[in-house]
Amino acid sequence: MTEDPLAPAPPAAPILEIRSVSKRFGSTQALDGVSLALQPGEIHALLGENGAGKSTLIKIMTGVQQPDAGEILVDGQLVRIGSALDGQALGIAAIYQEPMIFPDLSVAENVFIAHRDRGRIVDRRQMHRDAQAVLDRLGVRLDVGQPARGLTLAEQQTLEIAKAISLRVRVLIMDEPTASLSAHEVRRLFRIIAALRREGVAILFISHRMEEVFEIADRVTVLRDGRWISTRQVSDVTPDLAIRDMVGRVLEDLFRRTPTEPGEVVLDVRDLGRDGAFSGVSFTVRAGEVLGFAGLVGARRTDVGLALFGIAPADTGEVRLDGQSITVTSPQQALERGIAYTTEDRRELGLIFPLSIAANISLPTLRRYLSRVGLVRRAAEDASAGAFKDRLKIRAATVKAPVGTLSGGNQQKVVLSKWLNTRPRVLILDEPTRGIDVRSKAEVHQIIDELAHEGMAIILISSDLPEVLATSDRILVMREGRQMAIFDRTEATQERVLAAAMGRDQRTAADALA
Amino acid sequence: MRYVRPEQLRELTLVFIIIAVLAFFATQIPDYLSGRTFTRISTSVAVIAVVAVGQTLVVLTRNIDLSVGSIVGVVAYVTGTLLTNDPNLSPAVAIAVAIGLGGALGALNGLLVAYGRVPAIVTTLGTLALYRVALVELSGAKTVTTDALPSWLLDLPATSLVSLGALDIRPLVVLALLIVVIFQLGLRYLPYGRRLFAIGSNPDAAQVAGFRVQRDVFAAFLLSGALSGLAGFMFLARFGNITVVAGQGLELQAVAAVVVGGVNIFGGIGSVVGALLGATLIDLLQQSLIRWLEVSEFLRDAFLGLLILLAVASDKVILGRLRTIWVRARRERDGSAAAAEASHGA
């Protein structure tokens, strides 16, 4: 029969398709009748707020969890993915935010350790050659003999991708792959993804970064509260529409700052540096002012925060607080001086999950709540926590609830409360809205605004450019440990800041954003 | 670029230290570098070395086996009793029984740790007591005596298998060396061996990668038990007289040997050769110090404690240094690579 050259090609069978999949955990319906199909060579973005069901979906696709209801089809055939091994056998692999590598084994060994068909004896030389071949296919240069311990996060991610490729992955799922990468590394990742796509691999990735989603995805699926909301071609949707689907209502723009009259200079930093981390950082922060720290990941902004807070003190330079020169060599000293720092990683460094909200909030200032004999005055502690619960709108039953039961946004508010309770003069916020839902994000921005009005000096370290632009009075840009520029709010634009952050001229920065 | 594995560095250091120690004591003690010294030390190290090999397997997976001393005692006793009751029992059978019994006892540990998810320190503390108690009950507090044992067994340690000039190499020593070689090769070249390193290096990743972690850890404990069983046989051959407290304290010596030998207590790093070197160094120092200082043998333990401390401390320092060197080297390479990529345009 003759083929009509103008008729659209019949759609290929999707590599992976899930139909009406549901999953319940205890009293939570994590997924409710979700359907999704991935075509070979497709780059598919999965959007949704925290708790929308994205991670559960991934776990079901890879076989770590089994659905309560629904079907999974691979190449049009019904399958049952009973374990991670099954998933692997079907060519479905996932790369999570914490790369699962073995630090004490070499790169080559990491790639092939999960293989079952390499024979009874380990042939090191062959393994090195094969690993090199895989890395070459990805266009990545890495010494396959080195221990994986020395790899950067981006390289670990590449290692995971190499591992997946060597196992003939057909569906690669990535959970927030660009969250901790520098622009240079993101470009490299996108090149790798393009290479994978050419080989017919379907890629499903989760991201909160709209610019990236719209740059590389073919289709976009939105989940909300465990339900499928929409799947559209990327050409048929805008970021606003996607956000509306995610949130279920039209959200105002990111909360904007109300103007404040900045007061006296509170923090005066001159030529601060730490060997091997950063150097030549100088800035001032006034009372009631928000100084944003912009830069791409790898700019070493966190190191400046750690230096000011005493975890990793500076070697050179001077810090003046309220005009007086100070040295901070431990967090206790920082606290005494009135410098507070909320860490990037609230899971590992910010909170004790089994402990109650009240106990977490009082931790840095526990001495305040001790009686003369050293016993904890629970009532006072609870009252303190209760005040913060009200003020920051922390959604929890009581302040006695373990902090681990709260959502990401509420957890972040507990972290904020904990540090606000120390009554700081200077508050350093490191990625305060990372990984939290849109509503909580807006609430945090509101809190920052209120704090500024109350006269607090705030340093906001954030990789979310729109957030930095909307919230800061002035913006300090860093790149690879050096200070590049300080912009006033009025003169800062995305292009200018990005240009400074990349150390390039403006034109190429605009290309990156296009 | 060649990367030095931490364990290689450690092994090399130990070899140097051993040579240095030998050189030092040779100047202090007359007739020190003699065949007799070699024989004495090598036969003493042989038993503990075999136990240490098993302990290495377990520690690599981020576990610990504190029951090995009790296993050695139980096996030595049971094997001794068997041979006493049936002097015509063939040596092969006796050894098989020893290994089998040790393996069974190790398997119980493995079951509890791997499948019951009872932490290794809790499990093996429990079985340390349990096995010892079982021994006391079963034996009725009797002793195995040398005169009741077959002569082939008692002569075993004394016969000289190979003579290299003045050095007598005894069967037990050969056995120990054989075990070390087999397991060193196994850890380097068998997939199972590599998986042990992986499990200790990152247990979560091992789970996600689909390893049968439980089975592998179970096997490690089984092997540790089996090797302790073999060591029990060697113990019997060496000492003849077995009381119910036989083997008590061996677990501490095994852990000490392993730690001094560079096996990281957090798993993922180490080698069997290192454990052997560690055991050798410890024994060498202990015996030499006693001869030299003429101080009471009671110094031995105090000194052992100090040695463990220094070994673990130096491990931490060295690993930290190595890491800084690696990171700095990478950064330099990356700097030039990134600059090269950047100049090729975005």
Added chain:
Amino acid sequence: MGRDFVRRLGTWEGLLLAILVVVVLVNTLAVPGYLQPQNQINLVQLSVEKAIVVLAMTFVIVSGEIDLSVASVMGLAAVTVAWLSGEGAPFPLAIVIALGVGGLCGLFNGFWIAIVGLPSLAVTLAGLIGYRGIARLLIEDRSIGGFPDWFARLGQQPFLGPLPFALVVFGVLLVVAFVVLGYSGFGRYLYVLGNSLEVARFSGVRVARIRIATFTMSGLVAALAGVLLAARLGAVRGSTAEGFELDIITMVLLGGVSIFGGRGTMAGVILSILLILNLRNGLGLANITGNTQTGVIGVLLILSVLVPNLASSARTRWRRSRGAAAAAGAEGP
């Protein structure tokens, strides 16, 4: 503090209480006069030194560490008292020095763990071997006795009412430990450390100081227990208190304290002590040898972790099958 944590712990203490009641009931039925004060005092007296160390060990394990050297410190302290008095030192001074030695051992442990950053398992393992070695160095294979009367009577003679001195010490320490662990700032810090050293550090907690204090306290208490042991035994050997760490750790873990730290209550540990003491006593009265008793304790230790593990995995499996059944049912005709 117990209320702030996972409710599951509440059930563990309840379970312990239930088992304790059963054991005491059985013992009372088997032996008339079991609950007589004198018998109860005897019961506790035999293991009071261990029980005292259990209190300190609870602090150590809750903070996420382990101290394997306690039995050796007990032995070293006992040997120190005996040896010093043998060399002619006035007895009270010998006791003070012995306590000081224990504190120093703890401080030494604490230094390597908190300042140098070595794992406590390795450091206290070295201590277990080393401190015992020093003890043996002093006493060799002798046995030293001949303590002054008042000392020997510390363990036996009624001191406060019918209670001997050692028991009073235990009672006081018990109350202090209960209050400090569960209700004081120091106790709160220990739970935090046991959960996450990093979070503690980033929250401005003086991590090193607290860890050193914990281990020094452990050494001091072990020394005190060692001295009391010497008093009760009347004579000291190089092997005094050898192997005690097993019982001590067992009593702590059986009390619901997680070996990983951050969880557990002093109430549970106290119940566990009572349970083990009554169990041992009951078994002894049934003519089961001390040796077998140790075997029973070893089994109990393993079961205390095994059974909850099996229970929780059974629970998940049951839940999963129910879920699957419900899903299958939902697709029925």
